[in-house]
Amino acid sequence: MAWIADSELTAAGLIDETTGAVYDPASYPAHLGGVVFVGVEASNTVAGYVLGEAGEMIRITESETAFPGVMELEYDPATALLWVVCDEVCDGRSQVFKIGASESAPGAFAPVATYERPAGTSNFANEGFAIAPIDQCTDGSRVVIWANDDQTDGHAFRVGSIDCVGDETGGETGGSTPDGSTPGGSTPGGSTTPPSVTSLTDSLRGGISAPGELRAGSTVTITVGAAYAGQTVNVWLFSTPVHLGSPVVSATGTVTVALPTDLPTGAHRLVVAAADGSVIGWQNVKVVGRSTGGVLASTGVDPAFHLMLAGGSAVLLLLAVTATALGRRTA
Structure with a gap:
């Protein structure tokens, strides 16, 4: 379900x-x-x-x-x-x-x-199959877990990562x-045409709130305002517009988007626009390079396989997780 x-x-x-x-x-x-x-x-x-x-x-x-x-x-x-x-x-x-x-x-x-x-x-x-939420994204990847009904080789779970x-x-x-x-x-976010630079007026600066430093390959949570709860918005990074996604604003007025690993470092403007393309707000941010390491490295378990899904480019690193870590070893 x-x-x-x-x-x-x-x-x-x-x-x-x-x-x-x-x-x-x-x-x-x-x-x-x-x-x-x-x-x-x-x-x-x-x-x-x-x-x-x-x-x-x-x-x-x-x-x-x-x-x-x-x-x-x-x-x-x-x-x-x-x-x-x-x-x-x-x-x-x-x-x-x-x-x-x-x-x-x-x-x-x-x-x-x-x-x-x-x-x-x-x-x-x-x-069984589960995907970690986007706020657990690290270096462009997040954890996925498979549950094995037969506990093959004594392992009930196997862990990997996905883009x-x-x-x-x-x-x-x-x-x-x-x-x-x-x-x-199509993305259910209305217009995905970037707002014009001239629409990023001083009066709209500070209309949203986010950390001042963003790390490529991670995620960012942006406060848009509870007045926009349930609405789909478009998140952009300027000056050369990069569309970061079309999330739905949560009941608390926030959205979370993933940052591409290849974002140019340096000064940028983070922009949130309504579905009709009108700018809700923007702020200055600094993008820094992605950190070394990643989701799988932090598990402390050596990968048993380096795998790719056939038909797509999402790389899955499948781990044979020990029984003491996640699985249950049969007698």
Whole structure:
């Protein structure tokens, strides 16, 4: 199962299949602010349900996957991707979905890419998959964990890393759709045309708040203001505009974006714009180079494999984690 906040689904324009219109949370009973997505092992479908606090269960959307069964779902808010994971029945493949990835069904979850299991690994019975949140990004990578149902070789978990973000059209950079075409769709952030330099006026300076020093390959949390909660904004770095993402403002008025590893060092301006392109605020920042080391180095576990997902450029470093660290060794 995976839970996705109402604010993210409405910002992306999810079509409610019961009404044929954009999903409207207010038209449903109280339901804790999100939709629960369920994949069934005996089915190839993923369905989204509004679960009312009084026991109501209303299905609002359903998507077919490329697999005979769905073993795990994981939603990544940083990339707006829904990961569908199969186990050894599908040779360890994963498929990623995103709202708006198909031009023929712009308001539906559609497949962006299908990945083979990491090269060089055995066909494990992985029925669990988790991605670390974007605020745990270090040097352009964050941790992922697979849970092995069979505890092969005495290990219940295997740990690796994945790029903090993929490309802005959805999916991992360089990925392909099941038919071999380039991933499509659009970022649900309204206009991604950079604001003009002349719009960065002194009156808007300080309209946002962020650390004064940013490190390439890490993340930055920006305070936009609670008045913008639930809205999709665009984050830019100037002077040569670099689009850092189209996040949804949290209930506390903040957004978090990943910083590319190849950002030029030196003085820049951090800019946040509304979906219509108008500037909310900006501030001066200094970008410093990425630090040495990374997520995997900090675990203190030597990598057993250096692996790449077939069909995409997201590098996964798979670790054989010892039983005392994460796994449970059978007797």
